Every structure is written in C-alpha cells, then in structure tokens.
Amino acid sequence: MPRRLRLLAILVAAAPVLLASGCGSDETAAQASGPSTAYDRALHDALPTDVRRSGVLRVATDASYAPASSFAADGRTIVGFEPDLGAALGRVLGIKLRFGQATFSELLSDLVNGRTDVVVSAMTDTLERERKADFVNYFSAGTAILVQRGNPAGVSDLAGLCGQTVAVETGTIQVDLLERSQKHCGDRPIVIKTYDTNADALVQLRMGRAAAVLNDYPPAAHLATDPHTRARFQLASTAQYEPGLYGMAVSKRRPELRDALQTALDQLIRSGEYAEILKRWGVEDGAIKASSVNAGGVATGE
Amino acid sequence: MRAPRGTTGSRLFLIYAVASLVPVLLLGLVLSRGYRQEARDRALVQGRAQASVIEEMAIAPVLGGHVLSESLRGRELGRLLRATELASFSGSVVRLRLRAFTGGIVFSDDASTAGALPATSAAFRTAASGGRDVAIVRDPTGGDSQVIRVLQPIVPNASGQATGVLELYLPYAAIAAKVETQLRHAYIRMAGALAALYLVLAIISWSITRRLRRHAAAREHEALHDPLTGLPNREWFRLRAERTLRSAEAGERGAIVLADLDRFKEVNDSLGHHAGDELLRVVARRLRAAVRTDDSVARLGGDEFGLILPSLSGAPAALELLGRLRGELSEELTLDSVVVGIEASFGVAIYPDHGTTVEALLKRADAAMYEGKRGTAGVVVYSDGVAPAAGTSLLLQGELRHALERDELVLHYQPKIALDTGRPCGMEALLRWQHPERGLLPPGAFLPAVERSALIEPLTAWVLERALAHRDRWLAAGVGWPVSVNVSARNLESPRFAEQVIELLDGSRTSPGELCLEVTETALAADAAGAERALRALSEIGVGVSIDDFGMGYSCLSQLRSVPVAEIKVDRAFVSGLDSRAEDRSIVRSIIELAHGLGCAVTAEGVENAQTAAWLRAASCDAAQGYHYARPAPWPELLDRWALAPEFQATTT
Numbered sequence: 001m002p003r004r005l006r007l008l009a010i011l012v013a014a015a016p017v018l019l020a021s022g023c024g025s026d027e028t029a030a031q032a033s034g035p036s037t038a039y040d041r042a043l044h045d046a047l048p049t050d051v052r053r054s055g056v057l058r059v060a061t062d063a064s065y066a067p068a069s070s071f072a073a074d075g076r077t078i079v080g081f082e083p084d085l086g087a088a089l090g091r092v093l094g095i096k097l098r099f100g101q102a103t104f105s106e107l108l109s110d111l112v113n114g115r116t117d118v119v120v121s122a123m124t125d126t127l128e129r130e131r132k133a134d135f136v137n138y139f140s141a142g143t144a145i146l147v148q149r150g151n152p153a154g155v156s157d158l159a160g161l162c163g164q165t166v167a168v169e170t171g172t173i174q175v176d177l178l179e180r181s182q183k184h185c186g187d188r189p190i191v192i193k194t195y196d197t198n199a200d201a202l203v204q205l206r207m208g209r210a211a212a213v214l215n216d217y218p219p220a221a222h223l224a225t226d227p228h229t230r231a232r233f234q235l236a237s238t239a240q241y242e243p244g245l246y247g248m249a250v251s252k253r254r255p256e257l258r259d260a261l262q263t264a265l266d267q268l269i270r271s272g273e274y275a276e277i278l279k280r281w282g283v284e285d286g287a288i289k290a291s292s293v294n295a296g297g298v299a300t301g302e
Numbered sequence: 303m304r305a306p307r308g309t310t311g312s313r314l315f316l317i318y319a320v321a322s323l324v325p326v327l328l329l330g331l332v333l334s335r336g337y338r339q340e341a342r343d344r345a346l347v348q349g350r351a352q353a354s355v356i357e358e359m360a361i362a363p364v365l366g367g368h369v370l371s372e373s374l375r376g377r378e379l380g381r382l383l384r385a386t387e388l389a390s391f392s393g394s395v396v397r398l399r400l401r402a403f404t405g406g407i408v409f410s411d412d413a414s415t416a417g418a419l420p421a422t423s424a425a426f427r428t429a430a431s432g433g434r435d436v437a438i439v440r441d442p443t444g445g446d447s448q449v450i451r452v453l454q455p456i457v458p459n460a461s462g463q464a465t466g467v468l469e470l471y472l473p474y475a476a477i478a479a480k481v482e483t484q485l486r487h488a489y490i491r492m493a494g495a496l497a498a499l500y501l502v503l504a505i506i507s508w509s510i511t512r513r514l515r516r517h518a519a520a521r522e523h524e525a526l527h528d529p530l531t532g533l534p535n536r537e538w539f540r541l542r543a544e545r546t547l548r549s550a551e552a553g554e555r556g557a558i559v560l561a562d563l564d565r566f567k568e569v570n571d572s573l574g575h576h577a578g579d580e581l582l583r584v585v586a587r588r589l590r591a592a593v594r595t596d597d598s599v600a601r602l603g604g605d606e607f608g609l610i611l612p613s614l615s616g617a618p619a620a621l622e623l624l625g626r627l628r629g630e631l632s633e634e635l636t637l638d639s640v641v642v643g644i645e646a647s648f649g650v651a652i653y654p655d656h657g658t659t660v661e662a663l664l665k666r667a668d669a670a671m672y673e674g675k676r677g678t679a680g681v682v683v684y685s686d687g688v689a690p691a692a693g694t695s696l697l698l699q700g701e702l703r704h705a706l707e708r709d710e711l712v713l714h715y716q717p718k719i720a721l722d723t724g725r726p727c728g729m730e731a732l733l734r735w736q737h738p739e740r741g742l743l744p745p746g747a748f749l750p751a752v753e754r755s756a757l758i759e760p761l762t763a764w765v766l767e768r769a770l771a772h773r774d775r776w777l778a779a780g781v782g783w784p785v786s787v788n789v790s791a792r793n794l795e796s797p798r799f800a801e802q803v804i805e806l807l808d809g810s811r812t813s814p815g816e817l818c819l820e821v822t823e824t825a826l827a828a829d830a831a832g833a834e835r836a837l838r839a840l841s842e843i844g845v846g847v848s849i850d851d852f853g854m855g856y857s858c859l860s861q862l863r864s865v866p867v868a869e870i871k872v873d874r875a876f877v878s879g880l881d882s883r884a885e886d887r888s889i890v891r892s893i894i895e896l897a898h899g900l901g902c903a904v905t906a907e908g909v910e911n912a913q914t915a916a917w918l919r920a921a922s923c924d925a926a927q928g929y930h931y932a933r934p935a936p937w938p939e940l941l942d943r944w945a946l947a948p949e950f951q952a953t954t955t
Binding site for chain 2: 063064070071072073074075076101103196197198199200202203
C-alpha cells in the first residue's frame with residue numbers, strides 16, 4: 001500500500017473514534033455543568049449506625065409509575081425522577097440508595113417489617129399512612145383521570161365516573177378518592193377494580209375493560225404525551241383532584257434517618273439540583289419550596 | 303481485405319461478450335448472496351416473533367412478578383409444565399428453559415440441565431441486559447439439523463420488569479426447507495433474468511459491432527473510391543497493384559496501364575465542369591465495361607485512369623486488349639448537345655518484364671503514356687527506347703509545388719548572340735531547381751513531369767513574372783536585352799493565358815515587343831486551335847512568338863502560315879552536325895531560307911565552336927546560342943560580362 005494511502009486509511013479508521021470521543025466529552029461536560037450538592041459529613045455521621053456501616057439504603061418502589069419510577073428498556077434498571085433524587089441524596093449523605101421493585105400495597109408493611117429502609121414510590125403523604133410511617137415530603141401532585149384516546153366513555157370529571165368501571169392500583173389514595181366519590185353517584189356506583197401495579201390497571205384501560213384509570217397527575221400526563229403511549233391514552237381533563245404531597249416513608253423508629261433525609265433534601269432544594277432533576281423529567285410543576293415532615297395530612301386536612 | 307476485417311469485428315464482439323459477462327455474473331453473485339441473507343433474516347424474524355408469542359402467552363401468565371431465582375414455586379412449575387408440554391411434544395418447540403439472571407436453570411421442559419448456554423456467553427448477557435439474541439445454531443439436543451435459538455428477557459408484566467431469561471430453541475428444518483425452496487425459485491428466476499439480460503447485451507453489442515463494421519467498411523470504401531465515378535482511387539489502385547504483383551505466380555505476366563484523356567481540358571473549359579464530370583463518368587463506365595472480369599480500373603485523379611490487367615500472355619495481348627478498349631472509348635457521345643469524341647493515350651508497363659515493383663511499373667507506364675501523348679500512337683508499351691519520365695511524375699509534381707512555395711526555383715539566362723554584331727540580342731530564361739537534396743537541377747529533370755499537369759500554369763506564370771522582374775533590374779542597369787520565356791502546350795490551351803501575360807507585362811517596364819515566348823512544335827501541334835488563338839492574341843499586341851527545337855517535333859508547316867511567328871530556333875541536333883554532315887548543312891540552309899521567306903528571324907541552338915558560328919554567319923543566320931558564347935548563368939554574371947565587354951565579335955573572329 002502506498003504511504004499516502006496508508007495514512008489515509010489510518011485517518012479514516014480513526015475518525016469514528018475521534019468523533020465518538022468528542023461527543024463523549026461534550027456529554028460529561030453537560031452533566032457536570034448542572035448544579036451539584038456537596039457531600040455533608042455531619043449528615044453522614046447523623047445516619048443510623050447500620051446504614052453507615054453498610055453504606056447502602058434499601059429503597060422500595062413500585063416501578064410502574066413513570067416518570068416517578070419505572071423500568072428501563074432492559075427490564076431491570078429502575079429509572080425516573082425518584083431514582084435520580086435518591087442518587088443525589090446518596091451523594092450528599094455519602095451512601096448509596098438502592099432502589100428495588102415491590103408491590104405498592106405492600107410497601108408500608110415492608111417498611112414496618114424492616115424489609116426496606118425507605119419507601120420512595122410516588123406515595124402521597126396521608127394521615128392514615130402517617131400512622132404507619134413518617135413522611136419526608138418531596139413533591140406535590142393531584143389526581144388526574146386517564147381515559148382511552150378518543151374518550152369513548154365520555155368521562156370529563158369525577159362525577160362522570162358514576163356507573164363506569166375504573167381501574168386503580170391497590171393501596172393508592174385514588175382508591176380512597178373513588179370510594180369517597182361514590183356518595184355522589186346514587187344508584188349508579190363506580191365499579192372500582194384494583195390491581196397490584198399501575199401497569200396492570202393500565203392494561204385494563206387499554207383492553208377496554210375499564211373506562212378510566214386514576215393516576216397522579218405527572219404519570220397521567222406522561223402517558224398522555226409519551227410517544228409510546230399517547231396513541232392509546234389521554235387525560236379526561238386538565239383538572240387535578242385533591243392535590244397532596246409525595247413523601248419518602250421512613251420507619252417511625254428511625255427519626256435520625258428521617259431527619260438526615262429531610263436535611264439532605266433541603267440542601268438539594270437550595271442548591272438547585274432538586275429543581276434541575278424535576279426539570280429533566282418534565283415535572284417541575286410539582287416542585288415544593290422547602291421540605292417538610294408529615295405535612296401531607298395537614299395539607300389535605302384529614 | 304474483407305476477411306481480416308471480419309475477424310476484427312468478431313474479436314471485438316467476443317471482447318464485448320466477455321466484458322458484459324463479468325458484470326452479469328457479479329450481479330448474479332450479489333443478488334444470490336442478498337437472497338440468502340434475506341432468507342436467513344426472515345427466519346430470524348420469524349423465530350423472534352414466535353418466541354415473543356410463546357413468552358407472552360405461555361410463560362408470562364404463569365409466572366408472578368417476582369425475579370426468578372434457582373427454583374420455581376410448585377404451583378408455577380406445574381402450570382408452566384402444562385403450558386409448554388404440548389408444544390414440546392409436538393415439536394413446535396425443541397427446547398425451552400427459564401434461566402435466572404445469574405444463569406441458574408429455573409425451569410427446563412425436559413427437566414435436564416445439560417447443554418445450557420453459559421451465563422457468560424454474549425447471547426445470554428445480551429438477554430440479561432434487556433436485549434434479544436436470535437441465531438441459527440446446531441440442535442443442542444443432538445442431530446444434524448439446525449434450530450433457531452432465541453435468548454430474551456422474561457417480562458411477565460405490563461410494567462416492563464424483566465424477571466429472568468428465556469432460552470428457547472425452535473425448529474428450523476421446516477423454515478430451512480421453505481427458504482431453500484424459495485431460494486431455488488429465486489435462483490431460477492434470477493438466472494432467467496440474467497440470461498435474458500446477457501442475451502440483450504449480447505444482441506446490442508453484436509448489432510453495434512456489426513454497425514461499426516459496416517461503418518468502417520463504408521469509410522474504407524469512401525477512402526478508397528472516387529465519389530464522382532465510383533471507381534476506386536489512387537490509393538486503392540496502389541494497394542491492388544501491390545497485391546496483384548505479390549500474388550502473381552512465377553512466369554505470369556500482366557500489365558499496369560496508365561490512361562490519360564486527350565481533350566479533357568478542352569471539354570471542361572468550353573462546356574463547363576458538369577460536362578467534364580459527365581465525360582469522366584462515361585469514360586469510367588466504358589472502361590469498366592470493356593475490361594475483363596479480373597481486370598481493375600481506377601481513377602487516379604483528374605483525367606488520369608489506371609488499369610491492372612493480370613494474366614496476359616505478353617505485350618501483344620495487352621496491345622490488343624487496349625486497342626479494343628480504346629476503340630470502344632472513342633465512340634462519340636453527346637454532352638450538352640455537343641458531339642464529343644474521346645481520345646485517350648495509354649502507357650503500358652508489363653510485369654515482370656518492366657519491373658516488379660509498383661513504383662517502377664508506374665514510372666514506366668507513365669513514361670510510355672507520355673511518349674504516346676507526344677506521338678500519334680494511342681497505346682504505347684514501354685520499351686528501353688522510351689525516355690523515362692523523371693521520377694514519378696506525381697511525386698515530382700508534389701515536390702515542385704513545395705519548391706514553388708519555398709522559392710527553391712531560380713532563373714538562369716543564356717544570351718542569344720546576334721551573328722552580325724556579336725552582341726546579345728536577347729536573353730532566354732531557363733528554369734533551374736535548387737533542390738535541397740539533389741542540388742541544382744536542369745529543367746529536363748523535372749519539367750517533363752509537370753508539362754502536362756495543371757502545375758505548369760503557376761510555374762510558367764512564376765517564370766514570366768520573375769523574368770520580367772529581372773529585366774526591370776537590368777533595364778535599371780542600362781541594358782535593354784529582350785527576354786525569352788519557354789511556354790508549354792498546356793499554357794497555350796488555357797484560355798486565360800494571353801490575358802495573364804498581358805497583365806504581367808502591364809505590371810512591368812517591359813513592352814510587349816521585348817518579350818518573346820518560345821513554343822515547341824509539338825505544343826503547337828497538340829491543340830492547334832487553342833494555341834493559335836492565344837498566340838494570335840499575344841502577337842497582336844506585339845509579343846514575339848518563337849518556334850523552339852524546330853525540325854525535331856511533329857509540326858506541320860501549315861502552322862507557320864496561321865501562327866504569327868517572329869523567330870524560328872533551329873534544333874541543336876542539326877547545328878551540332880554542321881561541321882561534318884552535308885545533310886545537316888542543307889537542312890539548316892533550307893530552314894534559314896524558309897524562315898526568311900516567312901519573315902522570321904532564325905536562331906541556331908547549340909553552337910559550340912567558332913567554325914559553326916562562322917558557317918552560320920555565312921549562311922546569313924540571324925543569331926546563335928550555345929556554349930561557344932555562354933553557358934546559362936544568373937543574370938548579374940551575364941550583365942558583368944556582356945554589358946562591360948562590348949566587342950565580343952572582335953575576339954571571336
């Protein structure tokens with residue numbers, strides 16, 4: 001091969017590598033440019049001894065609730081603004097928050113039984129739930145009504161659900177909301193069907209066995225706009241019913257863990273990293289100004 | 303010539319055919335590879351789709367949402383066995399296994415764990431990280447058949463959570479058979495299409511090469527034929543003559559003949575070019591009709607034709623054949639309602655007697671024809687007595703044309719000495735050719751070749767112009783000698799000749815009376831009427847006319863009566879014999895008397911000694927020319943000698 005040709009061949013072969021490395025460095029630069037929050041040694045020291053020793057905080061979530069938490073394409077990694085928030089908290093606390101899949105209705109009992117350290121699963125802080133755990137509030141959202149695209153059952157508000165079958169995830173505040181709505185329906189009650197995961201409830205709606213699914217507003221909006229699902233689902237209206245605060249559930253026996261998480265969250269809010277994470281997932285409307293503990297029950301007045 | 307052209311054509315076609323076969327075969331290869339690849343891809347897609355259905359319809363409903371670990375719960379195991387056993391039994395599924403992400407076998411349709419894919423394999427890792435791996439592999443349960451292996455995550459719920467890896471082997475034999483059948487059909491269709499394509503290409507290239515061949519043949523015909531008469535041209539004639547000579551067997555005789563029409567120029571000038579063209583066509587037709595089948599006729603240019611007559615017994619046979627041909631040619635024809643008789647001169651060279659090369663034969667045929675032109679015999683066979691025309695006339699003509707352009711020609715002058723005074727009474731301009739290779743050539747070396755060609759016209763015009771210019775120069779030097787210029791028969795035939803001479807005189811300081819045109823008797827004889835017309839016109843304005851080489855040509859004395867002749871020049875053949883032969887003396891004496899009787903002056907040519915000069919003076923000859931007085935020389939030399947040495951007569955007597 002002539003020298004000139006060989007040189008050319010090397011350049012051609014190297015070009016993709018050069019290009020790829022260029023792109024890579026751009027990406028890391030973009031990530032690094034976002035606000036970050038420093039590791040707080042004092043907070044780390046305030047963590048319970050076993051957590052500090054293991055360096056891992058077990059987090060239970062029901063990953064069927066994008067964009068809060070859901071499975072990535074590989075079927076195993078849990079992604080969403082909750083895992084991202086967890087990772088940021090972990091950096092401040094100097095530990096790892098390891099997210100694991102669990103059934104929503106069993107989350108609090110798992111916490112009480114010590115099978116998990118924290119529950120972060122778009123769980124609305126209610127008085128009833130506060131009886132089982134303490135909640136560090138980190139997000140605010142109401143309930144939205146999700147229907148099939150084209151709204152074949154003509155549902156436009158909660159009253160429109162009377163006489164219809166509605167699918168919901170077991171143990172969610174939406175179950176309570178529907179039950180409270182029954183009193184307006186008279187002799188045409190809502191047929192409430194509950195499922196282990198929100199995904200199972202969505203299957204019912206998709207198959208037409210349910211007229212609506214009640215979700216928190218962010219996941220409902222996500223389903224109605226995501227390219228993979230918007231052809232099937234839409235919001236019945238833009239209304240958000242009974243706005244509440246999401247809370248990270250922590251065992252009542254571990255207030256030091258609860259306080260450490262709250263303080264760390266406050267630092268994230270102050271540094272702007274919290275807002276940046278919510279913005280990345282398109283849910284900045286649900287941002288809170290400051291963290292709180294067990295404020296959900298107070299807010300809803302229950 | 304046709305045969306080699308044919309093989310060239312078919313070789314070209316063969317190259318085309320092979321060259322187009324290569325891309326066709328390449329195309330076939332690419333297409334068949336594409337077909338095979340596509341068939342495989344289809345099989346993989348089919349395997350993937352089948353695996354999806356099995357996973358979603360048979361496996362997912364049985365499994366709970368929990369991540370698979372080393373063993374299944376009893377209830378799940380039972381339901382899974384029920385869901386898959388029929389498919390395994392019927393062979394729809396070759397093997398089905400559920401694997402934990404760690405690689406452990408959670409379920410196997412045949413309860414065995416042998417031959418499981420290692421958890422470290424690329425396919426397994428792809429499935430464990432959410433991807434799919436589909437491949438065609440050998441049947442892991444043994445046997446030679448191939449199977450489709452699918453590894454994909456088990457996702458038993460709508461939330462998208464993967465709980466393990468499905469390792470599935472599906473039968474490929476049926477698909478493979480179908481793929482093979484499809485491929486076979488595709489191959490047959492493709493082979494057909496490619497064969498058709500190749501056929502079309504072959505037909506196209508065949509027709510193109512044929513068209514090229516015909517085109518080339520047409521071009522060759524064009525290059526070798528004369529468009530006016532349709533006869534072959536000079537080039538063809540030369541090639542054919544060479545071939546004939548080559549193929550002539552030992553002892554076989556034949557003839558190369560050159561023919562030239564006698565009055566063609568007259569027809570052309572008086573009846574117009576289209577009549578001339580028609581005459582040529584008629585001549586071509588008659589020549590072609592008169593020759594034998596194996597003979598060839600070509601038009602060499604102008605009114606010159608060439609014939610190749612192979613297989614003759616000898617010169618008499620040629621003479622007989624050409625005599626008959628000449629007779630047929632001379633039948634009268636009517637051109638533009640004018641009846642014209644065609645006369646032609648034939649020069650014949652017999653091979654191998656007169657030469658074995660085309661050049662030599664043409665040269666000799668040319669010489670013979672030239673001889674015929676000068677004489678009265680229409681057909682002349684070359685013999686050693688015939689003076690060879692200098693060089694090949696046409697070659698010389700070409701060279702001479704260049705010589706004119708490059709100004710290689712020069713004029714020398716030889717004085718005519720008045721015998722009573724011993725002083726020059728005129729200068730004869732004589733053409734010399736300063737040839738770049740052959741040196742200074744006398745006119746005899748080149749003039750005969752051009753005298754009958756059109757080249758003589760510009761040549762004579764050049765001589766006249768140059769001679770008059772020289773005379774202007776010696777007039778300026780104070781010497782008033784008249785100047786003589788030789789004019790050939792062809793000049794006199796041109797109707798514009800007299801006009802040209804008058805124009806040239808007008809452009810010089812020479813008056814018509816100081817110019818003399820020397821014409822040979824033969825030139826006068828050739829075209830009596832035309833020459834007469836021209837000479838009369840010129841003598842009317844005072845130009846002198848001189849009969850050159852008198853006594854040697856074919857003259858008739860009647861011309862002396864009709865042409866206004868001012869001077870008669872006695873040929874050197876008589877003058878050189880004056881000293882020794884009484885016959886010559888009486889001839890010369892008679893000529894002098896005849897000339898004086900007609901009122902002409904007499905000049906003796908070739909005077910080489912004093913006795914001759916003395917005899918001539920005594921016989922009252924007017925002037926003499928010859929080496930005794932002066933050799934031809936450039937005019938300044940003559941001027942030096944004759945203008946400054948006036949009393950030559952005293953020194954010679």
